[in-house]
Amino acid sequence: MNIPMLLQHSHQHFLKGLLRTPFRRYHFIFHSSTHLGSGIPCARPFNSLGLHCTKWMLLSNGLKRKLCVQTTLKEHSEELSDKEQRFVDKIYSGLIQGHRACLAEAITLVESTHKRKKELAQVLLQKVLVYHREQEQINKGKPLAFRVGLSGPPGAGKSTFIEYFGKMLTERGHKLSVLAVDPSSCTSGGSLLGDKTRMIELSRDMNAYIRPSPTSGTLGGVTRTTNEAILLCEGGGYDIILVETVGVGQAEFAVADMVDMLVLLLPPAGGDELQGIKRGIIEVADLVAVTKSDGDLIVPARKMQAEYVSALKLLRKRSQVWRPKVVRISARSGEGITEMWDKMKEFRDLMLASGELTAKRQRQLKVWMWNLIQEGVLEHFRTHPTIQEQIPVLEKKVLSGALSPGLAADVLLKTFKSRD
Numbered sequence: 246m247n248i249p250m251l252l253q254h255s256h257q258h259f260l261k262g263l264l265r266t267p268f269r270r271y272h273f274i275f276h277s278s279t280h281l282g283s284g285i286p287c288a289r290p291f292n293s294l295g296l297h298c299t300k301w302m303l304l305s306n307g308l309k310r311k312l313c314v315q316t317t318l319k320e321h322s323e324e325l326s327d328k329e330q331r332f333v334d335k336i337y338s339g340l341i342q343g344h345r346a347c348l349a350e351a352i353t354l355v356e357s358t359h360k361r362k363k364e365l366a367q368v369l370l371q372k373v374l375v376y377h378r379e380q381e382q383i384n385k386g387k388p389l390a391f392r393v394g395l396s397g398p399p400g401a402g403k404s405t406f407i408e409y410f411g412k413m414l415t416e417r418g419h420k421l422s423v424l425a426v427d428p429s430s431c432t433s434g435g436s437l438l439g440d441k442t443r444m445i446e447l448s449r450d451m452n453a454y455i456r457p458s459p460t461s462g463t464l465g466g467v468t469r470t471t472n473e474a475i476l477l478c479e480g481g482g483y484d485i486i487l488v489e490t491v492g493v494g495q496a497e498f499a500v501a502d503m504v505d506m507l508v509l510l511l512p513p514a515g516g517d518e519l520q521g522i523k524r525g526i527i528e529v530a531d532l533v534a535v536t537k538s539d540g541d542l543i544v545p546a547r548k549m550q551a552e553y554v555s556a557l558k559l560l561r562k563r564s565q566v567w568r569p570k571v572v573r574i575s576a577r578s579g580e581g582i583t584e585m586w587d588k589m590k591e592f593r594d595l596m597l598a599s600g601e602l603t604a605k606r607q608r609q610l611k612v613w614m615w616n617l618i619q620e621g622v623l624e625h626f627r628t629h630p631t632i633q634e635q636i637p638v639l640e641k642k643v644l645s646g647a648l649s650p651g652l653a654a655d656v657l658l659k660t661f662k663s664r665d
């Protein structure tokens with residue numbers, strides 16, 4: 246009898262019972278009078294139950310197996326109606342088979358602010374995560390995709406570059422996804438970045454998927470959904486993910502926390518054009534590309550390259566294996582773009598071989614989790630009825646000078662803590 250059979254006949258009921266308990270991890274010893282087969286395929290029945298095997302061990306006689314099973318899906322998956330389950334399964338299977346419509350539907354689901362849809366999105370994401378892990382195991386730990394952040398001030402030449410670079414990559418057999426983080430779209434209601442009219446040819450390419458930034462939500466919300474969209478695109482077989490953002494405001498720092506490499510595009514003119522660029526972003530860039538290095542602009546582009554080479558030398562070293570580089574490119578003539586891609590691959594390979602890429606991704610997962618916690622706790626705080634009542638009263642007192650901000654915050658926090 247194999248594991249699926251065991252689950253069906255004797256253990257499934259037992260497992261489902263356990264799933265209703267509040268514990269998150271269980272250790273099972275399976276006994277069987279017959280051989281249990283090899284390890285990896287046994288993960289599947291667990292996954293279909295919303296379980297994820299984190300560890301398995303075949304003992305010497307081959308009859309006993311100790312499993313450490315993590316249950317992350319269960320609260321949602323157990324409650325799914327048949328219709329919801331079919332809906333999630335349909336999107337999931339379409340997604341991993343590479344259907345663009347399913348990828349688009351999946352991203353729309355994670356962007357949804359509807360409570361139930363958000364829950365379904367988490368079920369879907371968990372399935373995709375399990376798929377990721379399986380694929381990465383097959384790939385011997387190599388990540389499914391190279392995640393690149395692309396930032397630069399308005400007019401730096403981002404869309405012209407992405408159009409050229411994207412086509413170059415798809416011609417070389419890659420599948421590219423372009424996602425946008427554009428917090429300005431939250432206030433303006435329209436997304437400028439990731440706009441398909443800016444990358445007309447690429448948007449017609451079947452091996453490229455362009456997705457504009459969601460047009461509602463906070464920067465926190467947009468970055469959450471972008472993080473999730475990255476996972477979905479990778480599940481859909483896209484091996485290069487470009488996350489585009491405008492180099493003004495906080496968005497590019499948020500992007501730095503979700504990609505393997507941050508590339509900064511700068512036009513070959515100092516002064517006013519670069520006013521919008523935050524100095525700090527140069528400190529987190531792994532590669533600086535001076536754009537529009539063609540015609541009359543070659544000379545200023547060279548000058549700017551030299552300036553940035555000197556400036557980057559002064560920065561604190563962030564990696565043992567990589568020092569940020571400065572390249573010159575032209576999306577009109579194509580000059581420097583192949584070399585730039587070579588540098589990007591060199592970065593990826595060095596970071597992967599040294600283990601820094603894995604460490605970076607782990608750090609990012611933590612940042613992602615804590616951002617979600619912060620956002621959730623603040624939302625919980627703000628929407629609490631007593632707090633909502635007290636906020637205007639206390640704000641008024643703070644503004645009139647009757648109460649210090651610190652004391653007002655203390656009162657609110659105490660009220661929140663004693664709410665039960």
Ligand SMILES: Nc1nc2c(ncn2[C@@H]2O[C@H](COP(=O)(O)OP(=O)(O)OP(=O)(O)O)[C@@H](O)[C@H]2O)c(=O)[nH]1
Nearest residue numbers: 398399400401402403404405406537539575576577
């Ligand atoms: N000479 C030259 N001009 C370029 C090059 N790339 C872009 N441009 C021009 O620079 C201007 C801005 O280019 P975009 O690609 O729209 O720049 P962007 O950074 O996407 O700008 P936003 O859409 O405002 O964020 C356009 O007029 C382009 O034609 C280049 O390689 N050489």
